[in-house]
Amino acid sequence: MLRSFIVGLAAFALAGIFDSAAHAQTIKIAILGPMAFVQGENHWAGAEMARDEINKAGGVNVGGKPRQIELIRADTNEIQSVPDATNAVERVITRDRADFLIGGFRSEAVLAMQEVAMDHKKIFLGAGAAHSKLGQNVEDNYSRYKYWFRYTPTKDVDLARTLFAVMNSIAQQIRTELKTDTPKVALLAEKAVWTQALVGAAQKNLPAMKMEVVGLWQPSATATDVTAELSAIDRAGAHIVFTMLSGPVGIVVGRQMGERNMKAVAWGINVEGQKEEFWQAAAGKAQFVSTLDTYAEVEMTPRTVPFVRAFKERYKKMPTYTAATYDAIHMLKAVIEKENTLDAEKLVAAIEKIEHVGTGSIVTFDKRHDLVWAVGKTAGIAVQWQDGQKVPFWPPTVKGMKPFKLPAR
Template sequence: MTYRFALKRLALAATLAFGPALAFAQADKPVKIGVTTAIQLQIGRDTRDGAQLAIDEINAKGGVLGRKLSMVVADETEDPEKGISAIKKLTGDEKVDVLVGGYTSGVVLAQVPHIAASKTIYLNVGAASPAINAKVKQDYETNKYIFRVGPINSLHLARSQVGYMTGFLKGELGLKKIAVVGESAKWVQDLLPVLKKGATEGGLEVVMAETFDTGTTNFSPLLSKIKNSGAEYLLVILSHASSDVFAKQWYDARIPVPYGGIDVKSQDADFFQRVGGKSIGEVATNFIVRAPLSPRTIPFLDAFKQHYNREPVYTGNGAYDAVYTYAEAVTRAKSFDTNAVIKELEKTDMPVTVGRLQFDENHDVKAGPGLVNVLFAQWQEGGKRVIVWPKELRTGSYILPPWLK
């Protein structure tokens, strides 16, 4: 017997002896969900807690392919460099199986090359720039790991705002003149041209369109300009700027122009109380409120409230949906192999908390009737939120701010 042949015999014997034990050890190893988010914000806390809720529910049913799920969190703050460090920690040090998270588009865009290099599936639940998922079509083999479960991208958001302006503000309220203001950020730059064009083509006059620095704390000059513009309605685009300060200063100055639009921090369940009720009358774009958007909506909201004693913002349900989306893709693939799971993710067609989830060729969430849609929910007396648009999902009547009645 040659030395080489003897080594082969020994290797085969070792495989036969230890193979089942190794397979058992692998099956017993938890599946690591890496959550990367701005944990100091409710956006981030809800991402973490939504993911944990899904993990707990799935584990209670036996896990995925016989393996339990676990979670590791990295704080990306709102800084690109820290965002990159969070990805490296999760994929390099922690060796997670899948990534869930995202909030700031600039941070996620900085993270994408590092996600792609790690060859780890990434399910975005917070950043809206279409530039993120455009990279999938531009270079599929490199960026095929990138998916957006939510929110719908900023171009879809823009179209929904146009529908709100033309269908509701003009069509139902009879308004003709609007002002559009937003923070200086990448995702707003994507939105503004579409908003202005859509509003004008829909028969509205855009009397003012401006951006401002995200660090602004004195909105008095801007509010005075809006007041003098002749606008009948103010459409805002806010995410990183202080929605709290804006609402308080708008209310205290009794600006005779109602406002609404995309105001991310005003989606917080405690926003009305946080600003002392001064957001009354504001209409905030939302993705999930207590309404039968799908069979999963109310059960999720009830479970989240029971576990955490608060209502989630959109990243909470997004992370919850992302974990389930990954788990179901793995189940269909009958494997944790990344390429096999990607192929199944691409075929996703399932109910989620905000509608029905399907991905387009960019691995971006599809929007539209029967899929995922935008809700326009108004803050009313006592912190109640009422859906005023779209009409088919309306849960109450629109009100004006108290000083305009």
């Protein structure tokens, strides 16, 4: 009896040793995201693709020993609960022994998640939240927050820079084609907090860019009819409708602009317009609606087209910007192999110096560990709906871009 007990105990101990040895062969990366939402789904999908590719190619070479990548899927539930998000980060660090963290989406939650990660000195590559405060923390208190890097998207201020850069390009086309010096712009922003700063920036910057702001219209994010707003925009003689829409009203705007045969062209943020189903949802009438986007089959970098095609083949849909977890993992692989270590201090220094060619951007980091904004590198792309197809048109220097079209007058 005693002998079988001792044998059992020894077997148990050996199993534990082998188990921990097996774990030592892997690099654990926690993917943090709201997994019940499209943002989290793309976090995970991008990470899965990167893991499978890297592991198939032999893993990550650390000091001459190949290590497989092991992903930990952590549902942060951050859209509904900030404490849930911090709990998830604590769990993957202390329980699952994650070596690196990638993800996050809601800025308020990511700020709290950032605190937990920094408490444990874990490298956290942000892949979703845009608020400037996250990077400002690095500048204000480098020794604590240096483990944070924002891999995607560009910070909110740079997002506005992209919007105005594209706006300038469209305005230039209008000046040439319509022989007008001062294109008229109507601001159509849903009633939400996030649009306030953008509206203010537009009212300030557009006149300086030789454009006339003819008015501001603010429907609800869930409005089902915007006839009154579009009539007023028509009467104001606007050439461009600068959209700032994240809710379903984006579909209504697209459909009703088509139904009214409006001469103005829509440009800006239209989250619904980024989706593949948008054309059908807008009853095929959202001709010429344009919006910011991240991925298209254009050569933003040499890796963009193969990635987009592989993603579409595997998941039967286009990737969204949070699928940049794919790039973040590849960047980690590159710095780990270069430094031959998993030591966070050494890797932070290496990431600060890296120029990583990803699938949606060419990444370098500034002193706040934010992406350095540059057209053609990190500024993203702009797309326009043309005859049921989402056509990329900006930046024009990128191979594969097509012309931006204006409605016939």
